[in-house]
Amino acid sequence: MKRDGFGSRFGALVAMAGSAVGLGNLWRFPYLVGENGGAAFIIVYIILCFLICLPIFISEFVIGRRSQKNAFAAFRDLSEGSAWRWVGLFTIIVPLIVLSYYSVIGGWSVDYLLKALTFSFTGGESQSAFSTMFTGFVSSTWGPLAAHTAFLLATTLIVVIGIKDGIEKFSKVMMPLLFLIVLVIAVYSLTLPGAKAGLEYLFSPDFSKLTGKSVASALGQAFFSLSLGFGTIMTYASYVSKKDNMMFQSTATAVSDLMFALIAGTAIMPAVFAFGINPQSGPGLVFETLPYVFGQMPAGGVIAILFFLALLVAALTSSISMLEVAVAYLVEEKKFSRVSACVVLFVLCWIVGAVCSLSFGPLSNIQIGGGNLFDFFDNLTSNILMTLGSLLTVIFVGWRLKKTDVYDEFTNGGTLSRNAKIFGVLWFLIRYIAPLAVLSIFISGLIA
Numbered sequence: 001m002k003r004d005g006f007g008s009r010f011g012a013l014v015a016m017a018g019s020a021v022g023l024g025n026l027w028r029f030p031y032l033v034g035e036n037g038g039a040a041f042i043i044v045y046i047i048l049c050f051l052i053c054l055p056i057f058i059s060e061f062v063i064g065r066r067s068q069k070n071a072f073a074a075f076r077d078l079s080e081g082s083a084w085r086w087v088g089l090f091t092i093i094v095p096l097i098v099l100s101y102y103s104v105i106g107g108w109s110v111d112y113l114l115k116a117l118t119f120s121f122t123g124g125e126s127q128s129a130f131s132t133m134f135t136g137f138v139s140s141t142w143g144p145l146a147a148h149t150a151f152l153l154a155t156t157l158i159v160v161i162g163i164k165d166g167i168e169k170f171s172k173v174m175m176p177l178l179f180l181i182v183l184v185i186a187v188y189s190l191t192l193p194g195a196k197a198g199l200e201y202l203f204s205p206d207f208s209k210l211t212g213k214s215v216a217s218a219l220g221q222a223f224f225s226l227s228l229g230f231g232t233i234m235t236y237a238s239y240v241s242k243k244d245n246m247m248f249q250s251t252a253t254a255v256s257d258l259m260f261a262l263i264a265g266t267a268i269m270p271a272v273f274a275f276g277i278n279p280q281s282g283p284g285l286v287f288e289t290l291p292y293v294f295g296q297m298p299a300g301g302v303i304a305i306l307f308f309l310a311l312l313v314a315a316l317t318s319s320i321s322m323l324e325v326a327v328a329y330l331v332e333e334k335k336f337s338r339v340s341a342c343v344v345l346f347v348l349c350w351i352v353g354a355v356c357s358l359s360f361g362p363l364s365n366i367q368i369g370g371g372n373l374f375d376f377f378d379n380l381t382s383n384i385l386m387t388l389g390s391l392l393t394v395i396f397v398g399w400r401l402k403k404t405d406v407y408d409e410f411t412n413g414g415t416l417s418r419n420a421k422i423f424g425v426l427w428f429l430i431r432y433i434a435p436l437a438v439l440s441i442f443i444s445g446l447i448a
């Protein structure tokens with residue numbers, strides 16, 4: 001049977017950009033920028049994105065498209081059956097853990113979209129009322145579980161349909177819509193009186209705030225945002241046509257991800273500052289601060305609907321990419337049908353996700369390393385496993401694959417002359433700079 005794949009270059013691009021653009025862009029990037037020196041942090045972030053993350057992205061691309069297989073088989077076949085295949089298995093398991101807790105947050109956005117649709121964020125309440133609303137919701141049992149179920153079900157339904165008809169079609173419609181919504185909110189946000197303070201928070205450069213730790217967070221954020229080290233880019237790349245230019249696809253994904261993060265910052269921070277609030281990061285920003293802000297602003301009801309719709313769509317286009325990694329593995333290696341692979345993985349992720357969801361309420365007494373189970377999974381995957389996955393991937397391409405094979409894949413058999421010209425630089429980055437930089441920033445982040 002012919003392997004499913006993306007039907008067009010645009011389809012492949014929006015799917016990859018869909019994986020990259022997600023909660024990371026909306027709730028972490030704007031805050032990290034503000035906290036770590038504004039434009040100074042953005043400059044570091046851009047350098048890391050293009051000097052270190054892009055070569056890693058391309059490494060994943062090479063592995064996926066060269067093998068045209070799932071992540072496990074890709075590592076196995078390209079290394080002639082060596083122990084590297086266990087790295088492949090590792091990159092299949094990690095996104096499943098991420099998907100489990102990511103879909104809990106996806107569920108929260110489903111719930112908040114419903115709240116927005118019923119105009120629950122009115123201007124009457126104080127800011128703390130929104131914190132109480134949020135903590136009350138996440139620490140309850142059934143509401144978050146139902147929302148988590150709905151989100152994971154939606155993810156599974158898109159993936160079960162397949163690559164071209166499911167993931168690609170969904171991304172083609174949703175990604176332009178997502179950009180449009182966030183752009184509309186950004187323009188609106190900039191018209192609010194007092195918006196300037198938000199722009200200053202985001203963009204005025206303060207190099208004194210840049211520390212070893214902020215460089216480490218910039219790298220961590222770039223990995224998470226570009227979905228690196230998780231097997232997702234590798235798996236999506238395995239569905240990309242041999243005729244497409246991977247340099248173009250990878251750069252375009254990185255640029256869209258960066259643009260989206262900057263637009264998201266411009267949508268969120270000016271509005272937050274216009275109402276004299278100190279920004280938070282993560283769930284607090286999105287589910288406590290923003291609903292309050294929406295309640296205060298003119299036409300806030302509509303903006304709230306648009307925002308939570310955007311949050312949900314951004315989360316969905318990312319979650320489908322995480323699920324596909326393991327689906328491809330089960331279908332191709334373990335001979336599952338696509339439907340049964342999806343059902344099995346749904347059940348698995350539902351259980352782990354349910355435990356994460358309950359860790360805010362009934363299971364909050366279970367603590368690991370000072371945090372609940374949700375924090376544990378989040379920290380483990382985004383701070384450690386993801387970096388490890390990226391490091392092993394780039395070492396695999398730079399030191400295990402043959403240079404001529406990487407060249408052949410990167411230049412489409414020598415036919416892409418521009419790619420051929422830059423290959424020398426790329427090879428140097430993949431072989432030396434990226435692994436050393438990842439290792440040293442990772443270590444300095446640990447001891448900082």
Ligand code: PFF
Nearest residue numbers: 020022023024225227230232
């Ligand atoms: N890149 C996504 C975000 O910024 O929210 C998160 C993500 C997607 C992580 C896919 C991992 C992954 F495999």
